[in-house]
Amino acid sequence: MSDDILLKVRDLKIGATVYPPGEKPHDIEIVHGVSFDLERGKVLGLIGESGAGKSTIGLASMAYGRGGVEITGGEVWVNGRDILKSPHSDVRKLRGGEVTYVSQSAAASFNPAKKIMDQVVEAAVEQKKFSRKEAEGRARELFAKLGLPDPDNIGDRYPHQVSGGQLQRCMTALALCPEPDLVVFDEPTTALDVTTQIDVLMAIKEAIADTGVAALYITHDLAVVAQVSDDIMVLRMGDTVEYGSTDQIINNPQEEYTQALVSVRSIEHEEKQPTQEPVLSVDGITARYKGLNFDVLHNVNVELHPGQTLAIVGESGSGKSTLARVITGLLPPRDGEITFAGRKLSPDLKGRTREDLRELQMIYQMADVAMNPRQTVGTIIGRPLEFYFNMRGSEKRKRIVELLDEIELGEKFIDRYPAELSGGQKQRVCIARSLAAKPKMIICDEVTSALDPLVADGILKLLLDLQKIEDVAYLFITHDLATVRAISDSIAVMYQGRVARYGSKSHVLTPPFDDYTDLLLSSVPEMHLGWLEEVVAHRKMESAGN
């Protein structure tokens, strides 16, 4: 039985040197004694939020520390030897021979100056696993297996000549080419759009099954890892939270933290019916960016009712953020008009009144760049009060404290700088800043996308609560359908600059669907075992039926 253990990790400790500006560099421990086993041909999912140490652990199985990271203790056994004690020449044979790596960003991980084929076969040839010719043949087989177009010739292209999803598959081929015993997949689908992700995910899963390779699959998305792994280890801040079979973790999580991860995005939100006049109506908007010779938005029509949420959902390039720019006046449209609170808005920012600006606020995706790092929380929230309501001194401070209480932070945050806040706290301050203007409507541009799932959940709950108190309408831009379900009253699905489907939440999410909405909805990973196979089987049946 013990012969079947490919990778054995015992009490792994990893440290890093940090260089805080203005302070002396010092060492910290980022992984505090993690142990697990991986049998040949099995897949172990490592899951956790940012800072959990999951990538670091993955790279430790190749005896590699990124940047200032160093393995400080424990044992890592691969094929029966402790690689942390092996000589460097042996470690080099291990890397690229026995263990290979697939990174999150294939675009950065491929050398821009060399052809794809040269890079895919390099490790196999270098480690003397195959001759150059054999390796190329094998690479072509893998290209075909991974569903790449024109598998015989795609290797002759340069990395920038293929798309992101294709390059991620090429990276998988690169990892599988030397016939390794173990592949470390480090968030291989995170950078992809959801409809691309499902194909790459399936390709990876089939390639793992066909080649019988073992894998460490690292991700922050429990629904994704549930589809590919046999076992799952949940990590948090460098410690193991829970370690068990995929079935047990998903269906019977023991630890509170795991339970929270499994039940994330299960906010119940009752859909509101449109009653009064809309607060915002977008009529026939067509827009393009300066210097481009094609339209990014084509005849977009949507409405948003007071105190409600309209979700604009779509993948990258769908035009959803452009729509936000048009509504705010940053990008005057070529055609169409916007009516807000009963009055027609000037197409550009300069023509808008202070009242227009006050009543239409915006919250950004990246909270850390949405706040001036040289201003305190008090200044950031206080400025709209000063600017729109001419509040000064104690009156202003009283209102700032009220707002800080509303966003559940409290008065003690008033003198802090953004750098002293966590990601979720920053986003809360941004919410308070927009509420300070007492707006009728807030545009929320991917406000939870950069946050870990549990933190994002907290932000969504807060936004829903505030909507009830302040009676503010949200235009919620997102690519994440779970978020859409959780918060919207009506939905517009955007695809290639057009509204593909629009209506109340129940209407948009109930079949029959148009093709794109169907593809989009069915591509969102669901937190149950076998979902991936079901979807793929369903799609195959449909295309066979056509």
Next chain:
Amino acid sequence: MHPIIKLVSQRLALGFLLLFGASALIFGLTEALPGDAAQAVLGQSATPEALANLREEMGLNRPALTRYFEWLGGIVQGDLGQSLTNKLDIAESIGKRLGNTLFLASVAAVVSVPLAIFLGLLAVRFQNRWPDKLISAITLTTVSVPEFLIGYVLIYFISVKLGWFSSLAMVNDSMSFGQKLYAVALPAFVLTLVVLAQMMRMTRAAILNLMQSAYIETAELKGLSTFQVIARHAFPNAISPIVNVVMLNLAYLVVGVVVVEVVFVYPGMGQYLVDAVTKRDVPVVLACGVVFAAVYIGLNMVADIVSILANPRLRHPK
């Protein structure tokens, strides 16, 4: 059209435009500023009549634009006019001196470029260890002292105390290549010191930046040796940043040459220019200014064109 040809021709056109603009700027400055060639010849105490006569004689009363285009037309045909002070043909004087200057600069470049790249790589190899720290300490010192002082410090210790080289760098046509090389050894050494540090530091930064790329990590995770990682993956991408560093520093070297020539009394362009400025010989100053600007603009243009040619995205368009 292939995007590379398009970009390169655009860059070439920009270079010529800049050269044209630079000549106009240099000429325009001498026009716009108070004082002119006639004033320069006669000095501050000249009588208005004498000035007027001389202006008439030198053709300075005609419109500036006409004179600019005459001057520019002359340059294109290799006619740079006459010196005010000794009435000699400027093109002829410059021809010989430019050769001397380029010889000195080339010797310095041939020594400093490979040395700087080697030391830069050494600093990367031993990053944050003592060789790296020593190199950055020397860099800090040499960029903190003007060229002419480095020159005199070397003259003081090497030619006066040790007596190895002459403190004057005289060259003439009758000298053999070896003799010339010996003559320019000390000034070339000063120039090398002046650009070496900067070039080394920039090479180090460029390579370090490159080594942090994700594709270098990919190569390391393929089990390649450090040498293979550098030769196969870092080097092809390093050409463009390194050429840029080299060109920028060669451009800097061309300026450093002016001062170093004065220190060693070397018969080159720099010495010629400084003499002309002191004597207020405006036509010579104009001519030298344009030649220096042309070399400088040309080197910067080469750097940009190499970057364009080395960019795989442009070489292999979609």
Next chain:
Amino acid sequence: MMKNIPISAAIGLLFTGAYFFVAFAAPLIAPYGMAEVVGDVWEPASAEHLLGTDNIGRDLLTRMIYGGRTTIFIAAAATLLSFLTGTSLGLLAAVLGGWADQALSRTVDLIMSIPTLILALVILAIVPVTVPILILVMGLLDATRPYRLSRSVAVDINVMDYVEAAKLRGEGRMWIIFREILPNALSPLVAEFGLRFIFMVLFISTLSFLGLGVQPPLADWGGIVKENKDGIVYGIGAALYPAVAIATLAISVNLVADWILNRTTSLKGGRG
């Protein structure tokens, strides 16, 4: 704030401070008059003349002290001029954008296509060489560098979401420049100020050495080299003292600039 000061920066501050003190207090410190001939030509160092005498018998220490005063004064004035002109135009170009940015940036490109020293020489061939003119020429020619730096820093900041948020709030241009952009551009600009000052010290010394800078009998470090360079072939090192002075001043300012740059890259509590 002074608690965490690293040793290198402390040394830098100390020396920089000392040089500026000597520059201000030159007439009080210098043992003799600036142009006073007090001995023989190139006397060796002695109790009366700690550094010896120069090419016409003036006390060299006195010349060095007054020379430092001139060099530091001209360099500081030119740096201020360069910096104020360059950064205000750079910030303006970044915020205005459009044709104003184009016009300014292309002009700067043109000026920078000619080496600064060469352009300065061309100008000095025409105009009379006096101290105010030197400051003006050096300051304006060098303003291209602070312009480029401040513009590029400001352009980077100008596309940040917090600046967009201020624009959407309806803030005026002045608020955006002085409250949103400037506080965040300050640390690279302050460090650049130090580097420009060093460059100016080297620049004015070079011009004086070439005989096109500070004119005798006024002393400055570059001029001292020019006056005493003939002594070098006789083994008299009088011309080398300015090398030590310039190098220590430049290194000190460099150390301080490095420290400021490192210290303020921390975005935490940037009021220190």
